[in-house]
Amino acid sequence: MNIKKLIKEASAEWSDLLNGPVPAFLVGNATCGRSAGAGDIIEKLKTEISSGEHKCRVLEVGCIGMCFLEPIVSVYRPGYPLIVYGKVEEKDVVKMIEAFLNKGEIITENIIGVVGPNEQINLPDLFSIPIMKPQKRLVLNNCGIIDPTNLNHYIANKGYTGLQEALQRSSQDVIERLKESGLRGRGGAGFPTWRKWQFCKDQDNDTKYLICNADEGDPGAFMNRSLLEGDPHSLIEGMVIAGYAIGASMGYIYCRAEYPLALERLRLAISQAEEKNLLGNDIMGSGINFKLKVKEGAGAFVCGEETALIASIEGERGMPRPRPPFPAISGLWKNPTIINNVESLVSVARILQNEPGWFSKYGTKESKGTKTFALVGKVKNTGLIEVPMGTTLREIIYDIGGGVDDGKQLKAVQTGGPSGGCVPASMIDIPVDYESLAEAGTIMGSGGLVVMDEDNCMVDVAKFFIDFAHKESCGECAPCRLGTKQMLAILEDIVAGKGTMEDLDLLEDLGKGIMKGSLCGLGQTAPNPVLTTLRYFGDEYIEHIQNKRCPAKVCRDLKYYEILEDKCTGCHICFKACPVAAISGNPKDLHKIDQELCIKCGMCLDKCPVKFSAIEVYPGNKVMED
Numbered sequence: 185m186n187i188k189k190l191i192k193e194a195s196a197e198w199s200d201l202l203n204g205p206v207p208a209f210l211v212g213n214a215t216c217g218r219s220a221g222a223g224d225i226i227e228k229l230k231t232e233i234s235s236g237e238h239k240c241r242v243l244e245v246g247c248i249g250m251c252f253l254e255p256i257v258s259v260y261r262p263g264y265p266l267i268v269y270g271k272v273e274e275k276d277v278v279k280m281i282e283a284f285l286n287k288g289e290i291i292t293e294n295i296i297g298v299v300g301p302n303e304q305i306n307l308p309d310l311f312s313i314p315i316m317k318p319q320k321r322l323v324l325n326n327c328g329i330i331d332p333t334n335l336n337h338y339i340a341n342k343g344y345t346g347l348q349e350a351l352q353r354s355s356q357d358v359i360e361r362l363k364e365s366g367l368r369g370r371g372g373a374g375f376p377t378w379r380k381w382q383f384c385k386d387q388d389n390d391t392k393y394l395i396c397n398a399d400e401g402d403p404g405a406f407m408n409r410s411l412l413e414g415d416p417h418s419l420i421e422g423m424v425i426a427g428y429a430i431g432a433s434m435g436y437i438y439c440r441a442e443y444p445l446a447l448e449r450l451r452l453a454i455s456q457a458e459e460k461n462l463l464g465n466d467i468m469g470s471g472i473n474f475k476l477k478v479k480e481g482a483g484a485f486v487c488g489e490e491t492a493l494i495a496s497i498e499g500e501r502g503m504p505r506p507r508p509p510f511p512a513i514s515g516l517w518k519n520p521t522i523i524n525n526v527e528s529l530v531s532v533a534r535i536l537q538n539e540p541g542w543f544s545k546y547g548t549k550e551s552k553g554t555k556t557f558a559l560v561g562k563v564k565n566t567g568l569i570e571v572p573m574g575t576t577l578r579e580i581i582y583d584i585g586g587g588v589d590d591g592k593q594l595k596a597v598q599t600g601g602p603s604g605g606c607v608p609a610s611m612i613d614i615p616v617d618y619e620s621l622a623e624a625g626t627i628m629g630s631g632g633l634v635v636m637d638e639d640n641c642m643v644d645v646a647k648f649f650i651d652f653a654h655k656e657s658c659g660e661c662a663p664c665r666l667g668t669k670q671m672l673a674i675l676e677d678i679v680a681g682k683g684t685m686e687d688l689d690l691l692e693d694l695g696k697g698i699m700k701g702s703l704c705g706l707g708q709t710a711p712n713p714v715l716t717t718l719r720y721f722g723d724e725y726i727e728h729i730q731n732k733r734c735p736a737k738v739c740r741d742l743k744y745y746e747i748l749e750d751k752c753t754g755c756h757i758c759f760k761a762c763p764v765a766a767i768s769g770n771p772k773d774l775h776k777i778d779q780e781l782c783i784k785c786g787m788c789l790d791k792c793p794v795k796f797s798a799i800e801v802y803p804g805n806k807v808m809e810d
Contacts (some may be wrong), residue, residue, distance in 0.1 A: 185389045186469075187344060187345075187348050187468055188287065188461075188564030190291050190339055190344070191339055191340075191571060192581070193336065193344075193766075193778075194335070194336035194337070194338075194339035194340040195339075197334075197336045197337075197340065197341050197478045198336065198337060198341070199340075201241070201260075201384075202260075203262050203263075204262060205239075205262065206239050206240060206262075207238075207240050207241070207257055207259070207260060207261045207262070207284065207285065208240065208241040208242070208243055208259075209229050209240065209241070209243070209257060209258070209262065209280075210243045210244075210245045210257070210258040210260065210266070210329075211225055211226050211242065211243070211244055211245065211246055211255065211256075211257050211258075211590065212245055212246065212248060212254060212255060212256040212257070212258075212328055213226065213231070213245065213246075214246045214247035214410060214413040214414055214445065215247075215406070215409065215410075215413060215443075215445055215446075216247050216251040216254050216406075216410075217254045217255050217256065218256035218445070219254075220255045221255050221273075221274075222254065222255040224257050224484065225272055225273075225274065225277060226242060226244065226273055227256060227499050228255075228277045228278075229242045229277055229281075230242055232277060232278060232281050232380065233285075233671075233695070233714065234282065236281065236285065236286075236293065238281075238285040238286070240281075240285060242778050243331045243603070244331060244332075244333070245327075245328050245329065245330060245331055245332070245414065246259075246326075246327040246328055246330075246332050246413050246414015246415060247327055247328055247410045247413065247414055247567075247568060248268070248327060248734075249315075249316075249318075249319075249324065249327065249328065249410075249567045249568040249569060250270065250315060250565070250567050251566055251567035251569075252564070252565055252567055253270030253271055253296060253568045254270070254271070255270075255272045255560075256268060256269065256270050256272070256273070256296070256328070257269045257272045257276075257277075257280070259266065259280060259284055259290075259297070261284070265298040265299055265300035265301055265307075266298060266300055266310075267290060267295065267298050267626060268295070268296045268297055268298065268299065268310050268479075269294045269295055269296060270294055270671065271294055272294060272365065272613065273568035274508045276294060276533065276584055277292070277510065278588035279291055279293075279537075280526045288448060288678060290307075291471065292307075292791075295307060295308075295362075296308075296310060296313070297309055297310030297311075297312070297313050297316075298310055299311070299329075299443070300425070300549060300741075303691075307651075308592055311718055314379055314565075314584065314586060315567070315569075315584050315585075315586065316582075316739070318571060318579055318580075318583045318584050319569055319570050319571055319584065320546055320554050320570060320571065320572050321554075321570050322363055322534055322543065322546070322553065322554045322570065323411070323418075323527055323530050323531055323534060323556055324410075324414075324415075324530070324555060324556060324568065324570045325341075326338065326341055326414065326415040326418065327411065327568075328414060328417070329341075330414075331414055332413065332414050332416055332417075332453070332787065333451050333452055333453075333681070334450060334581040335453070335456040335457070335460065337419060338415070338417040338418070339788075340536045340590060342420070343408075343417055343537075344417075344421050344462055345536075345537050346421055346422075346425060346532075346534070346535070346536030346537035347421050347425055347462065347467075347468070347533075347536070348468065349536045349537070350425045350428055350429070351428065351467070351468060351470045351714065352471065355385065355428055355429045355430070355431065356385075357716045358407050358425065358428065358429040358536070358765065359381050359382055359385065359429050360376050360378075360714065361535065361536065361540065362378040362381065362429075362532065362535065362717060363378035363379075363453065364540055364541070364544065365535045365540075365543040365544050365552065365554065366544045366551075366552030367528070367531055367532070367535065367543065367552065367553060368552070368618065369524060369525070369528050369600075370524075370525055370527035370528045370531065370555065370556075370630065370631070371397060371488075371524070371525035371527075371528065371630055372429075372600065372603070372628055372629045372630055373549070373705075374628060375513070375619040377508060377528060377532070378454075380512055380522060380524075381426065381429055381430050381522060383510070383512035383513065384430045384432075384512040384513075384520045384521070384522045384672035385429065385430045385431055387391060387512070387513060387520040389520050389529065390494060391430040391517075391519045391523040392430055392431050392433075392519055392520045392521065392522075393432050393434055393435065393436065393515065393516040393517075393519055393520070393522075394423060394426050394427045394432045394434070394435040394436075394440065394521070394522050394523075394524075395431065395435065395436045395437075395438060395493065395497070395515075395516065395521060395522070395523045395524075396423060396436070396523075396524060396526060396529055397436065397438055397488060397490075397493060397523050397524065397525045397526075397723045398412060398419075398437055398439040398440075398482050398494065398525070398526050399438055399439065399440050399487055399488045399528075400439060400440065400443075400483070400525075400630060401440070401483070401485035401486070401487070401488050401601075401656075402601030402602060402603075402629060402630055402632045402746070403601065403602060403632075403652065404558060404559050404560045404601070404630060404632050404634055405558045405601055405629075405630055405632040406527035406560070406568065407526075407527060407556040407557070407558055407568060407630060408446075408527065408630070409443050411527065411530055411631075412439070412446035412447075412449065412450050412526065413445050413446050413449055415530070416446075416449045416450045416452075416453035417453050417456075417457065417704055417794075418530045418533050418534070419437070419450070419526055419529055419530055419533075420453055420454060420457050420463060420476065420759060421462075421533040421662055422464070422465065422529035422530050422532040422533035423435050423437075423474075423476065423529050423533070424462070424463060424474050424526065425533060425536055426522065426529060426532055426652060427474040427533050428472055428474065430520075430522055432474070433473045433474055433475065433797070434474070434475055434477070434520070435474065435475070435476045435477070436451065436476070436477050436478075436479050436497055436516075437476060437478045437794025438479045438481055438487070438493055438496070438497060439478060439479070439480060439481065440480070440481040440482070440483050441480040441481065441483065442483055447480065449638070449748050450478060450479060451809045454476050454478070458766075461787050463475070463476060474574050476781055477498070479497050481493075481502075484496075484502050484656065484658075484715075485602075485652075485656035485706070486502055486503070486504065486656055486657065486658045486704070486706050487502040489504050489704045489705050489706060490502045490511050490515075490523045491504045491505040491507065491511065491515075491704065492505075492658065492704065493514050493522065493523065494511060494515055494516050494523075496784030497516060498516065498517060501658075502658065503658045503660045504658065504703050504704035504706075505742070506703065509711075511523055514585065525590075525630060527555075527556055527630075527631070531543070531553065537810050538706060542675065546572040546573070546575040546618070547572050547573030548573050548615065548617050548793075549617070550617065550619055551573035551574065551608070551617035551618050551620065552573065553572075553573060554570050554571060554572050554573065555570065555571065555573055555616065555628070555631060556568060556569065556570045556631050557569050557570075557571070557631045557632070557633045558632050558633065559579070559580065559584065559585050559633050559635070560633070560634055560635070561598075561599055561634040561635035561636060562588050562589050562590075562592060562635050562637040562639075562640070563581060563585040563587070563588060563589060563635040564585060564586035564588075564589050565584065565585045565586040566585075566586055569584055570582070571616070572614075572749060573617045574615045574616065574617050574681075575615065575616055576612065576613050576615050576616065577597050577607065577612040577613070577614055577616060577633075578613050580613040580616065580633065581594065581597065581612065581635055585635065588635065589637070590637075592637035592638050592639065593609070593637060593638045594609040594612065594637060595608070595609055595635075595637050595638050595640055595642070596608050596609060596636045596640070596642065596645075596720070597609075597612065597633060597634065597635055597636070598619070598626075598633070598636065598645070598649075598713065598719070599621060599626045599627065599628065599629060599631025599632070599633055600626055600628060600630075600632065600633040600709075600712070601629045601630065601632040601650045602628060602649045602653055602656075602710070602713070603629060603653075603705070603706070603709035603710065603712055604626045604627050604629050604632070604709075604712055604713070605624065605625045605626030605627070605712040605715065605716030605717075606626070606636070606642065606645065606646075606706045606713060606716045606717050606720065606721070607621075607624055607626060607716070608720040610723065611624060611720075616628070624716075625712065625715060625716045625719060626712060626716060627709065627712065630773075631727060637732075638736065639734040639737075639738070640736055640738070641679075641724070641734050641735070641737075641738035641739055642717045642720075642721040642724050642736075643675065643678055643679055643717065643721075643724055643725055643728055643734075643739070644679055644734075644738050644739055646675060646712065646713045646714045646718075647672065647675040647679060649710075649712065649713040649714075650668055650671050650672050650673055650675060650714055651667050653706065653707075654668035654669055654672050656675075656706065657707065657710075658706075660703060661701070661702055661703040661704075661707065662701075663698045663700075663701035663702045663707055664698060664702040664703070664704075664706060664710065666764070667694055667697060667698035667701075667702075667707070667711075668698065668710055670694060671694050671695065671698075671711065671714060674683045674687050674690060674691055674694075675691075675714070677728060678725065678728050678742045679728065679731040679734070679739040679740075679741065679742065680739075680742075681728070681741050681742050681805060683725075683729040684729060685726075685729055685730070686723055687729070688718065688722070691714055691718060692718060695709070695711030695714050695715045696711070696715075698710060698711050699711055724736075728742060732804060733803040733804045734803050735803055736803075737801045737802070737803050740784045741784075741805060742803065742805055743784060743801055743803055743804065743805075744779060744784065744801070744802055744804060744805060745777055745782060745784065745786075745788060745789060745799055745800070745802075746777060746784070746799070746800055746802065747774070747775050747776060747777055747788075747798055747799055748797075748798050748799070748800055749774055750779035751796055751797060751798040752769075752774050752794055752798040753772070753774040753798070754769060754770065754771055754773045754774060754775060754776055755771075755793065755796065756770075756771045756775075756791065757767075757791050758775060758787075758788035758791055758792055758798075758799065759775060759795065760791075761784070761787045761788055761790075761791040762787060762788055763785060763787060764781055764782070764783055765781065766778045766781035766782040766783070767788060786801075789801065
């Protein structure tokens, strides 16, 4: 179908939504919204509207990024800005409809802000409030605004104009455009996208492949998932452009099966694009063919590594292969293959949709554009954000994230998922770009940012991540298989009060050896959390080893519980809660904990009424001290 005709039809539908007589309720119905109850909100809206006299649309949109405020409902009336409400409950729906549809009024309760001209009403602009103001939404610009299941919504917002632009150029011109943009791979390594494509394009081979890595196995990361759920056509457009540029006629999207909603919307988008001749044979009458197939992964973290991912698509066990040759030379079924992640390919679509220089005006000299991050952990405003490269960790945590939760002190930020490192609070003015993070001993990764406060034990954090890497190791090479196991054993000794000072040197030597000797990126980066915590939090390791104390009171063997004499009222609640009968005492009398019997499960602390606060946790081991 002619793209001009598609744009005309899509623009008419979008204009009717914006300017027509029918109001609309937009409900954030991505995974985060659904987990917070968005499904119930949608059903309530539909029920209330169907039983009333007024016509109204109910649209399901993606995640706008403010996950901590879900469920989010935006209300739109032609001629007015989009009004965004957070933490909406079913009871609020009736109020909204009654005020908005029946009376033409706006309820101010739970308003986050507005999107669009705000002359008519005096409400905060959504993109001027703290969590949104520092952001620059180049990749996420459609998420939370359009219906991801409606192709016309995407087309009406520049969708597939990037593909149209690419097909009017030579494939080499498209690569040059990427070179001018300065786009580097958003999967973690930061390799220049254009150079990778050029290697593949230059191969004299009739069969080439393009693979999108949507596996996203990092704990706490959800950037790719949110893009697939909120704007799937942007990935398809980016993949068709990339396929044309490198000379591939077949592409695969490798997405883990744990993302059912992303897969559902992705498959629908593929069928819509095929139906409108935006994907498949003779795309837009250009003579270019490109087809897409979705491959579901089983959740193996190692399959995020290029060659392991390729092996999985081929039907083999997901294990890395020695390089060289690199996939761009010999990849899927030994043919030249390019692998980019979701954000990289969506960035490609955005770059071609806009004028030259649009992307590169953001970021730093070496790290152009923006980067999406999943901001999680001990921070007030958790969610999905997008900031220019070079934005500092301080700006992300405090200006966007709202600071550390519960008034606690910031301790560290872990970047790059389980392969990244921990940056101490003293270094939060570091700019977030590839070079600065590498200098600090960590990596960008796909975009996970975990904020930690004073209640986090950094030795325990290092143990958690090395345990994850050890369990996810494919076991093919000895440095990773055996080295991570040995590092984990040492860390387990340290948190149990059995470590020695010699263990610290051994951990460092092991970490460096694993990084040098491992076959793939999993082993080459697995020691990062241990090495950075040793580097920046060495005193915490020493405290665990020499004084048998966990300052954060996290490690079970290096803390103990006591009942405070001046606060215990003998309510008997802790007595009943203790699973091992370690607490003695009669009702209304002082209770005591037998340290020999106590398994330090924390049940007594959890059950003790807050008004009494009669149980205290201390660092150390009472039995050892006595």
